[in-house]
Amino acid sequence: MNSVRIKIASPEDYLLVAKTGRDTFYETWKPVNTEEDLQLYMAKAFDPEKIREEIQDSAVNTFLLAMNGEEAIGYAKLRRDRTHTGIGDGSAIEIERIYAFKSHHGLGAGKSLMDECMRIASEENHRWIWLGVNIDNHRAIAFYKKYGFEIFGSKNFVLGNAVDEDFLMKREV
Numbered sequence: 160m161n162s163v164r165i166k167i168a169s170p171e172d173y174l175l176v177a178k179t180g181r182d183t184f185y186e187t188w189k190p191v192n193t194e195e196d197l198q199l200y201m202a203k204a205f206d207p208e209k210i211r212e213e214i215q216d217s218a219v220n221t222f223l224l225a226m227n228g229e230e231a232i233g234y235a236k237l238r239r240d241r242t243h244t245g246i247g248d249g250s251a252i253e254i255e256r257i258y259a260f261k262s263h264h265g266l267g268a269g270k271s272l273m274d275e276c277m278r279i280a281s282e283e284n285h286r287w288i289w290l291g292v293n294i295d296n297h298r299a300i301a302f303y304k305k306y307g308f309e310i311f312g313s314k315n316f317v318l319g320n321a322v323d324e325d326f327l328m329k330r331e332v
């Protein structure tokens with residue numbers, strides 16, 4: 160049974176969001192990146208003060224926490240300030256991140272987070288929802304395809320001193 164509860168993060172949740180973001184990112188990318196590149200990236204991306212400011216900027220960002228009781232087992236971040244050529248006409252919202260802890264993969268956290276992203280996209284009348292995903296992240300690509308996302312392009316993703324490639328994927332809301 161899926162007992163995951165989705166909580167929209169408020170500014171007081173910033174430490175939990177920063178820790179969940181950092182720990183899931185590290186766990187996911189440690190096997191294929193250098194420690195130096197990971198630390199360089201994470202110091203910026205998951206700086207608690209930066210996360211607090213991002214949560215406060217609620218016109219742009221929404222952070223969703225996937226909760227199992229009092230424990231955060233994953234999270235997602237929606238952004239409203241970026242788009243891409245190739246998406247098409249109409250407003251677009253981005254899933255910048257969607258991560259669950261490995262120990263909880265396959266237990267419904269990803270589905271609950273994705274369902275809430277889709278609900279928000281629909282409620283705000285966006286035409287498109289889009290994201291970037293590492294071209295070698297087959298598990299996530301399959302997950303997005305299951306939800307109707309299609310590849311429409313690619314872009315670079317800078318991780319410390321490394322430059323990786325992301326597929327861009329979109330679907331109509």
Ligand SMILES: CC(C)(COP(=O)(O)OP(=O)(O)OC[C@H]1O[C@@H](n2cnc3c(N)ncnc32)[C@H](O)[C@@H]1OP(=O)(O)O)[C@@H](O)C(=O)NCCC(=O)NCCS
Nearest residue numbers: 257258259264265266267268269270292298299301302305
């Ligand atoms: C991608 C990710 C968020 C999916 O979350 P999850 O909690 O494992 O997925 P769920 O258990 O909620 O599965 C949701 C549905 O997708 C399906 N699914 C999950 N992974 C799948 C896969 N690799 N291929 C096809 N379908 C998949 C499940 O079967 C389920 O379908 P159902 O509801 O019909 O049973 C998770 O694997 C993850 O955090 N990966 C590491 C981080 C990452 O790579 N994030 C993306 C960065 S762009």
